[in-house]
Amino acid sequence: MTEVTEPPTKKPKMAETSLDNFIENIKNSKKNLMAILSDEFTKPTQFTQVYVGGVNNVQDLSKIIMTLNEKLPLKELQHLKRARKHEVILCSVQYLNTQTQKTIQEYIKEDVYELKDAFKYFKVTSLPAVPPKLKKQQQEFSRVWSCNFHPNAYLEKLCGDQFFSVNELIEHRCYMAIAFEVANYYLSKLKDNLLITDVSESNVNATVVVDPTIKSVVAISYDNRENHPTQHSAMLAIDNVAKTQNGGAWNTADKSGIHNELQSHIKKKFANVKFGARNYLTKEVLNEQKKNASESPYLCTGYYVYMVREPCVMCSMGLVHARANRVFFCFKNNLKGALCSKTKLHCVPSLNHHFEVFTEFL
Ligand SMILES: [Zn+2]
Numbered sequence: 001m002t003e004v005t006e007p008p009t010k011k012p013k014m015a016e017t018s019l020d021n022f023i024e025n026i027k028n029s030k031k032n033l034m035a036i037l038s039d040e041f042t043k044p045t046q047f048t049q050v051y052v053g054g055v056n057n058v059q060d061l062s063k064i065i066m067t068l069n070e071k072l073p074l075k076e077l078q079h080l081k082r083a084r085k086h087e088v089i090l091c092s093v094q095y096l097n098t099q100t101q102k103t104i105q106e107y108i109k110e111d112v113y114e115l116k117d118a119f120k121y122f123k124v125t126s127l128p129a130v131p132p133k134l135k136k137q138q139q140e141f142s143r144v145w146s147c148n149f150h151p152n153a154y155l156e157k158l159c160g161d162q163f164f165s166v167n168e169l170i171e172h173r174c175y176m177a178i179a180f181e182v183a184n185y186y187l188s189k190l191k192d193n194l195l196i197t198d199v200s201e202s203n204v205n206a207t208v209v210v211d212p213t214i215k216s217v218v219a220i221s222y223d224n225r226e227n228h229p230t231q232h233s234a235m236l237a238i239d240n241v242a243k244t245q246n247g248g249a250w251n252t253a254d255k256s257g258i259h260n261e262l263q264s265h266i267k268k269k270f271a272n273v274k275f276g277a278r279n280y281l282t283k284e285v286l287n288e289q290k291k292n293a294s295e296s297p298y299l300c301t302g303y304y305v306y307m308v309r310e311p312c313v314m315c316s317m318g319l320v321h322a323r324a325n326r327v328f329f330c331f332k333n334n335l336k337g338a339l340c341s342k343t344k345l346h347c348v349p350s351l352n353h354h355f356e357v358f359t360e361f362l
Contacts, residue, residue, distance in 0.1 A: 019184050019194040026330070026361055027177040032169060033328070034360040035158050036340050038347035040133060045140065048129035049093040050077065051104045053119035058086050064118050071112045079131030081146040089145075093124060134159055158356075171215070175208050175306045176330055176361050178217065178266055178273065182206035183308055185265050186222045199308060200331055207237035208306040212325075216274040218244055218303060220258045220266075234307060234315035238322045241299050244277040298323035310337035310359075316345040320353050330361045 017025075055064055065082045072091045074080065082088055090104060100107060109116045127145045132138040134156060138149040157163055164172060183199050183206040191198065198204070209219040221236035231250065240258070242248040263275055281289075300322035307329045311319065316338040319327055327339060327346070338345045339357045346357050 017196045019180065019187075019196055019199060022196040022199075023177050023180045023184065026180060027173050029173065029361070030166075030169070031360065031362075032161055032164055033172060033358040034161065035163065036344060036346075036357040036359060037159065038344060040130060041159060045137065046129040047126040048077075049124050050127050051090040051093060051096065052087050052123050052125050053090050053104075053108070054087050054121045054123075055118055056120045057118075060118060061086075061088070064088060064115060067112065067114050077127070077129075079148050080127055081148065084146050089127070090122070163358075172304075172306075172328060172358070173361065174270065174273065175210050175217070175304070176308075176328060178220075178270055179206045179208045179306045179308050180330075181266055181269055182208065182220055182222050182262065185262055203309075205233040205307060205309045205311075207233040207308075209237050209241055209300065209324075210304045210306065211277060211302065212304050213302060214274070214278060216276055217258065217266075218277040220262060230314070232312065232315050234305070234311045235318050237305065238299060238318050241277075241303070241322070245280045245299065246282065247299075300324040304328065309333050310339050310341060312336040313338040313343070313345065319355065320345065320351055323353050324355045326356045326358065328358045328361075330359065332359075 055061060061083055065088060068082065068088060068090065074082065074089065074091075075095075077089065077092060080089060090108070096102075096104060096107060100111075102110065104122050108119065108122075125144075128141045128147065132141050132147055132149050133152075135149075135151055138147055138151075141147045180199065183204050184194060186206075187194050187198055187204065203223070203225070205223045207219075207221045208217055210216065211218050219237050219240035221233050221240055223233040224231035224236060228250075236250065239248050239250045258275060266273070267275075298321075300319065302323075302325050304326045305319060305324045305328070307327065309331045310329045310333040311327070312333065313336070316327075329339065332341050334341050336342060340359065344357075345351070346355050
Protein backbone atom coordinates (compact mmCIF):
# COMPACT_ATOMS: atom_id res chain seq x y z
CA MET A 1 0.00 0.00 0.00
CA THR A 2 1.39 3.34 -0.93
CA GLU A 3 1.71 5.87 1.78
CA VAL A 4 -0.57 8.84 1.40
CA THR A 5 1.07 12.06 2.34
CA GLU A 6 -0.66 15.30 3.00
CA PRO A 7 0.06 17.98 0.38
CA PRO A 8 2.33 20.63 1.88
CA THR A 9 0.28 23.37 3.44
CA LYS A 10 1.10 26.82 2.19
CA LYS A 11 2.14 29.41 4.71
CA PRO A 12 -0.87 31.71 5.04
CA LYS A 13 -0.35 35.05 3.37
CA MET A 14 -0.96 38.19 5.34
CA ALA A 15 -4.23 38.67 3.45
CA GLU A 16 -5.57 35.39 4.81
CA THR A 17 -4.64 36.08 8.42
CA SER A 18 -7.45 37.16 10.67
CA LEU A 19 -6.82 40.29 12.69
CA ASP A 20 -7.28 38.27 15.90
CA ASN A 21 -4.51 35.83 14.90
CA PHE A 22 -2.30 38.71 13.90
CA ILE A 23 -2.74 40.38 17.28
CA GLU A 24 -1.71 37.11 18.95
CA ASN A 25 1.42 37.01 16.77
CA ILE A 26 2.34 40.60 17.60
CA LYS A 27 1.93 39.78 21.29
CA ASN A 28 3.83 36.49 21.34
CA SER A 29 6.69 36.99 18.88
CA LYS A 30 10.16 36.83 20.48
CA LYS A 31 11.74 39.07 17.86
CA ASN A 32 13.49 42.09 19.33
CA LEU A 33 12.63 45.59 18.12
CA MET A 34 14.97 47.80 16.12
CA ALA A 35 15.65 51.47 16.71
CA ILE A 36 15.30 53.85 13.78
CA LEU A 37 18.51 55.82 13.87
CA SER A 38 19.84 58.86 12.08
CA ASP A 39 21.71 58.42 8.80
CA GLU A 40 25.12 58.81 10.44
CA PHE A 41 24.59 55.34 11.93
CA THR A 42 23.20 53.69 8.85
CA LYS A 43 24.62 55.36 5.73
CA PRO A 44 28.13 54.60 4.39
CA THR A 45 30.91 56.76 5.79
CA GLN A 46 31.43 60.14 4.14
CA PHE A 47 35.00 60.96 3.21
CA THR A 48 36.71 64.28 2.68
CA GLN A 49 39.96 65.03 0.88
CA VAL A 50 42.90 66.23 2.95
CA TYR A 51 46.55 67.08 2.32
CA VAL A 52 48.96 64.80 4.10
CA GLY A 53 52.71 65.34 4.42
CA GLY A 54 55.35 62.65 4.90
CA VAL A 55 57.88 63.94 7.44
CA ASN A 56 61.62 63.74 6.80
CA ASN A 57 62.50 62.93 10.38
CA VAL A 58 60.05 61.13 12.68
CA GLN A 59 61.88 62.57 15.71
CA ASP A 60 60.62 66.03 14.68
CA LEU A 61 57.00 64.84 14.70
CA SER A 62 55.86 66.41 17.99
CA LYS A 63 57.42 69.77 17.05
CA ILE A 64 55.78 69.61 13.61
CA ILE A 65 52.39 68.81 15.18
CA MET A 66 52.68 71.73 17.61
CA THR A 67 53.47 74.13 14.76
CA LEU A 68 50.66 72.76 12.58
CA ASN A 69 48.13 72.95 15.44
CA GLU A 70 49.01 76.60 15.82
CA LYS A 71 49.21 77.58 12.15
CA LEU A 72 46.77 75.13 10.57
CA PRO A 73 44.31 73.90 13.23
CA LEU A 74 42.21 70.92 12.13
CA LYS A 75 38.89 72.57 13.09
CA GLU A 76 36.13 70.35 11.64
CA LEU A 77 38.52 67.37 11.47
CA GLN A 78 39.18 67.25 15.23
CA HIS A 79 38.09 63.62 15.29
CA LEU A 80 41.21 62.65 13.31
CA LYS A 81 44.56 62.22 15.02
CA ARG A 82 47.04 64.65 13.50
CA ALA A 83 49.72 62.06 12.79
CA ARG A 84 49.89 58.48 11.71
CA LYS A 85 53.30 56.79 11.62
CA HIS A 86 55.49 59.25 9.65
CA GLU A 87 52.62 61.18 8.05
CA VAL A 88 50.70 64.22 9.32
CA ILE A 89 47.47 65.86 8.22
CA LEU A 90 48.20 69.37 6.95
CA CYS A 91 44.69 70.65 6.18
CA SER A 92 41.61 69.80 4.15
CA VAL A 93 41.75 70.42 0.40
CA GLN A 94 38.63 72.57 0.73
CA TYR A 95 40.25 74.72 3.43
CA LEU A 96 43.31 75.50 1.29
CA ASN A 97 41.12 76.27 -1.74
CA THR A 98 39.09 78.80 0.24
CA GLN A 99 42.21 80.43 1.74
CA THR A 100 44.57 80.76 -1.20
CA GLN A 101 45.42 79.98 -4.82
CA LYS A 102 48.73 78.45 -3.71
CA THR A 103 49.61 74.77 -3.92
CA ILE A 104 50.18 72.96 -0.62
CA GLN A 105 53.94 73.01 -1.27
CA GLU A 106 53.88 76.79 -1.82
CA TYR A 107 51.63 77.35 1.18
CA ILE A 108 53.87 75.42 3.60
CA LYS A 109 57.00 77.06 2.18
CA GLU A 110 55.64 80.60 2.40
CA ASP A 111 53.03 80.57 5.19
CA VAL A 112 54.30 77.84 7.54
CA TYR A 113 57.92 78.83 7.06
CA GLU A 114 59.17 76.85 10.10
CA LEU A 115 58.20 73.61 8.35
CA LYS A 116 59.54 74.40 4.89
CA ASP A 117 62.09 71.56 5.09
CA ALA A 118 60.06 69.19 7.27
CA PHE A 119 58.38 67.12 4.55
CA LYS A 120 59.73 64.79 1.93
CA TYR A 121 56.41 64.51 0.06
CA PHE A 122 52.84 65.80 -0.02
CA LYS A 123 49.77 63.87 -1.12
CA VAL A 124 45.98 64.11 -1.17
CA THR A 125 44.11 61.38 0.65
CA SER A 126 40.46 60.69 1.57
CA LEU A 127 39.71 60.51 5.29
CA PRO A 128 36.43 60.13 7.24
CA ALA A 129 34.63 63.49 7.33
CA VAL A 130 32.70 62.83 10.55
CA PRO A 131 33.66 61.27 13.88
CA PRO A 132 32.92 57.57 14.42
CA LYS A 133 29.87 56.95 16.61
CA LEU A 134 30.21 53.21 17.04
CA LYS A 135 33.04 50.79 17.69
CA LYS A 136 32.58 49.14 14.31
CA GLN A 137 32.83 52.55 12.59
CA GLN A 138 35.95 53.33 14.58
CA GLN A 139 37.49 50.02 13.49
CA GLU A 140 36.60 50.77 9.88
CA PHE A 141 37.98 54.32 10.13
CA SER A 142 41.20 53.24 11.80
CA ARG A 143 42.09 51.18 8.75
CA VAL A 144 42.64 54.48 6.91
CA TRP A 145 43.62 56.83 9.76
CA SER A 146 43.63 56.94 13.56
CA CYS A 147 40.56 58.59 15.10
CA ASN A 148 39.66 60.00 18.49
CA PHE A 149 36.80 57.90 19.79
CA HIS A 150 34.81 57.76 23.02
CA PRO A 151 32.64 54.62 23.06
CA ASN A 152 29.06 55.05 24.22
CA ALA A 153 27.67 51.84 25.73
CA TYR A 154 24.03 52.96 25.36
CA LEU A 155 24.44 53.77 21.66
CA GLU A 156 26.21 50.46 21.05
CA LYS A 157 23.27 48.64 22.62
CA LEU A 158 20.70 50.77 20.78
CA CYS A 159 22.30 49.82 17.46
CA GLY A 160 22.39 46.13 18.28
CA ASP A 161 19.60 43.58 17.97
CA GLN A 162 19.24 42.82 21.68
CA PHE A 163 18.22 46.23 22.98
CA PHE A 164 15.17 45.19 24.98
CA SER A 165 15.24 42.47 27.61
CA VAL A 166 12.77 39.58 27.32
CA ASN A 167 10.43 41.18 29.86
CA GLU A 168 10.60 44.62 28.26
CA LEU A 169 9.85 43.06 24.88
CA ILE A 170 6.77 41.31 26.28
CA GLU A 171 5.49 44.68 27.55
CA HIS A 172 6.14 46.58 24.31
CA ARG A 173 4.53 43.85 22.24
CA CYS A 174 1.54 43.76 24.57
CA TYR A 175 0.94 47.52 24.23
CA MET A 176 1.31 47.29 20.44
CA ALA A 177 -1.20 44.43 20.46
CA ILE A 178 -3.58 46.74 22.35
CA ALA A 179 -3.17 49.37 19.60
CA PHE A 180 -4.23 46.69 17.08
CA GLU A 181 -7.09 45.67 19.34
CA VAL A 182 -8.29 49.29 19.31
CA ALA A 183 -8.31 49.16 15.50
CA ASN A 184 -10.07 45.80 15.70
CA TYR A 185 -12.71 47.25 18.03
CA TYR A 186 -13.61 50.16 15.76
CA LEU A 187 -13.36 48.25 12.49
CA SER A 188 -15.53 45.40 13.76
CA LYS A 189 -18.36 47.91 14.19
CA LEU A 190 -18.24 48.34 10.40
CA LYS A 191 -17.41 44.84 9.26
CA ASP A 192 -17.33 41.17 10.40
CA ASN A 193 -14.41 38.74 9.96
CA LEU A 194 -11.63 41.26 9.87
CA LEU A 195 -8.40 40.38 8.10
CA ILE A 196 -5.04 41.96 8.77
CA THR A 197 -5.23 43.56 5.30
CA ASP A 198 -8.12 45.67 6.63
CA VAL A 199 -5.49 47.39 8.76
CA SER A 200 -2.23 46.90 6.86
CA GLU A 201 -3.51 48.04 3.48
CA SER A 202 -5.69 50.90 4.64
CA ASN A 203 -4.98 54.15 6.44
CA VAL A 204 -6.36 52.86 9.73
CA ASN A 205 -4.32 53.99 12.71
CA ALA A 206 -4.68 53.61 16.45
CA THR A 207 -2.52 54.89 19.29
CA VAL A 208 -1.88 53.74 22.85
CA VAL A 209 -0.03 56.04 25.27
CA VAL A 210 1.67 54.40 28.23
CA ASP A 211 3.31 55.80 31.35
CA PRO A 212 6.23 53.35 31.75
CA THR A 213 7.00 54.50 35.30
CA ILE A 214 3.71 53.05 36.55
CA LYS A 215 3.27 50.60 33.64
CA SER A 216 -0.18 51.95 32.89
CA VAL A 217 -2.14 52.87 29.75
CA VAL A 218 -2.86 56.60 30.01
CA ALA A 219 -4.72 57.27 26.76
CA ILE A 220 -6.01 55.50 23.67
CA SER A 221 -7.21 56.84 20.35
CA TYR A 222 -8.47 55.79 16.95
CA ASP A 223 -8.22 57.71 13.70
CA ASN A 224 -11.10 60.09 12.99
CA ARG A 225 -9.89 61.75 9.77
CA GLU A 226 -13.11 60.88 7.99
CA ASN A 227 -14.94 63.40 10.16
CA HIS A 228 -12.19 65.88 10.98
CA PRO A 229 -9.08 66.66 8.89
CA THR A 230 -6.65 66.96 11.82
CA GLN A 231 -8.06 64.24 14.05
CA HIS A 232 -5.30 61.78 13.23
CA SER A 233 -4.85 59.07 15.79
CA ALA A 234 -1.71 60.56 17.41
CA MET A 235 -3.26 64.04 17.65
CA LEU A 236 -6.31 62.54 19.34
CA ALA A 237 -4.06 60.54 21.66
CA ILE A 238 -2.24 63.72 22.73
CA ASP A 239 -5.61 65.41 23.30
CA ASN A 240 -6.74 62.43 25.36
CA VAL A 241 -3.57 62.67 27.46
CA ALA A 242 -4.42 66.36 27.96
CA LYS A 243 -7.82 65.28 29.30
CA THR A 244 -6.05 63.38 32.09
CA GLN A 245 -4.37 66.69 32.99
CA ASN A 246 -7.51 68.85 33.18
CA GLY A 247 -7.15 69.89 29.53
CA GLY A 248 -8.09 68.62 26.09
CA ALA A 249 -9.77 70.41 23.21
CA TRP A 250 -11.80 67.72 21.47
CA ASN A 251 -14.83 66.03 22.91
CA THR A 252 -13.84 62.51 21.86
CA ALA A 253 -13.16 60.56 25.05
CA ASP A 254 -14.12 60.83 28.67
CA LYS A 255 -11.90 62.52 31.27
CA SER A 256 -9.86 59.36 31.82
CA GLY A 257 -8.33 59.64 28.33
CA ILE A 258 -9.89 56.30 27.39
CA HIS A 259 -13.46 55.71 26.28
CA ASN A 260 -15.21 53.58 28.94
CA GLU A 261 -16.71 51.03 26.57
CA LEU A 262 -13.38 50.61 24.76
CA GLN A 263 -11.58 50.23 28.08
CA SER A 264 -13.84 47.38 29.19
CA HIS A 265 -13.43 45.71 25.77
CA ILE A 266 -9.64 45.84 26.10
CA LYS A 267 -9.71 44.71 29.74
CA LYS A 268 -11.52 41.56 28.61
CA LYS A 269 -8.67 40.73 26.21
CA PHE A 270 -5.73 42.05 28.25
CA ALA A 271 -6.68 41.23 31.81
CA ASN A 272 -3.33 42.21 33.36
CA VAL A 273 -3.00 45.62 31.75
CA LYS A 274 -3.35 48.61 34.04
CA PHE A 275 -5.18 51.80 32.99
CA GLY A 276 -4.99 55.36 34.28
CA ALA A 277 -2.57 58.25 34.67
CA ARG A 278 -0.64 59.39 37.71
CA ASN A 279 -2.37 62.05 39.79
CA TYR A 280 -2.09 65.28 37.88
CA LEU A 281 -0.40 68.09 39.80
CA THR A 282 -2.41 71.26 39.21
CA LYS A 283 -0.80 74.71 39.39
CA GLU A 284 -2.39 75.15 42.83
CA VAL A 285 -0.80 71.93 44.14
CA LEU A 286 2.54 72.91 42.64
CA ASN A 287 2.24 76.33 44.33
CA GLU A 288 1.47 74.64 47.65
CA GLN A 289 4.56 72.50 47.20
CA LYS A 290 6.44 75.72 46.42
CA LYS A 291 7.33 74.43 42.96
CA ASN A 292 7.29 76.59 39.89
CA ALA A 293 4.58 75.66 37.35
CA SER A 294 7.27 75.64 34.67
CA GLU A 295 8.81 72.63 36.46
CA SER A 296 5.73 70.57 35.68
CA PRO A 297 6.18 68.11 32.82
CA TYR A 298 4.85 68.55 29.30
CA LEU A 299 1.81 66.51 28.24
CA CYS A 300 3.64 63.31 27.34
CA THR A 301 6.90 63.73 29.26
CA GLY A 302 8.34 60.25 29.79
CA TYR A 303 5.47 58.52 27.99
CA TYR A 304 5.75 55.73 25.43
CA VAL A 305 3.50 55.95 22.37
CA TYR A 306 2.47 52.81 20.45
CA MET A 307 1.00 53.24 16.99
CA VAL A 308 -0.27 50.76 14.42
CA ARG A 309 1.17 52.90 11.62
CA GLU A 310 4.12 55.28 11.31
CA PRO A 311 2.83 58.80 12.06
CA CYS A 312 2.80 61.65 9.54
CA VAL A 313 4.77 64.91 9.92
CA MET A 314 1.96 66.70 11.79
CA CYS A 315 1.52 63.84 14.28
CA SER A 316 5.27 63.34 14.73
CA MET A 317 5.73 67.05 15.39
CA GLY A 318 2.81 66.91 17.83
CA LEU A 319 4.61 64.09 19.67
CA VAL A 320 7.81 66.17 19.74
CA HIS A 321 5.91 69.14 21.23
CA ALA A 322 4.23 66.84 23.76
CA ARG A 323 7.70 65.47 24.71
CA ALA A 324 6.96 61.79 24.13
CA ASN A 325 9.90 59.66 25.27
CA ARG A 326 9.63 56.77 22.81
CA VAL A 327 7.45 56.07 19.78
CA PHE A 328 6.80 52.52 18.58
CA PHE A 329 5.08 51.73 15.30
CA CYS A 330 4.30 48.56 13.39
CA PHE A 331 3.54 49.39 9.75
CA LYS A 332 5.50 51.89 7.69
CA ASN A 333 3.56 54.73 6.09
CA ASN A 334 5.34 54.85 2.73
CA LEU A 335 3.50 57.93 1.48
CA LYS A 336 3.51 60.18 4.54
CA GLY A 337 5.58 58.57 7.31
CA ALA A 338 7.81 61.05 9.14
CA LEU A 339 9.87 58.74 11.35
CA CYS A 340 11.35 56.44 8.72
CA SER A 341 9.69 56.47 5.29
CA LYS A 342 9.82 60.08 4.10
CA THR A 343 12.01 61.64 6.76
CA LYS A 344 13.32 60.99 10.27
CA LEU A 345 11.87 63.88 12.23
CA HIS A 346 13.20 62.53 15.52
CA CYS A 347 16.75 62.85 14.15
CA VAL A 348 16.57 66.54 13.15
CA PRO A 349 19.33 68.11 15.29
CA SER A 350 17.73 71.58 15.45
CA LEU A 351 14.58 70.34 17.21
CA ASN A 352 14.59 70.93 20.96
CA HIS A 353 13.32 67.46 21.86
CA HIS A 354 14.17 64.05 20.47
CA PHE A 355 12.36 60.80 21.16
CA GLU A 356 13.55 57.32 20.30
CA VAL A 357 11.71 55.34 17.64
CA PHE A 358 11.38 51.56 17.45
CA THR A 359 9.78 49.23 14.95
CA GLU A 360 10.16 45.69 13.48
CA PHE A 361 7.26 44.16 15.39
CA LEU A 362 6.75 41.76 12.48
ZN1 LIG B 1 -0.92 62.14 11.26
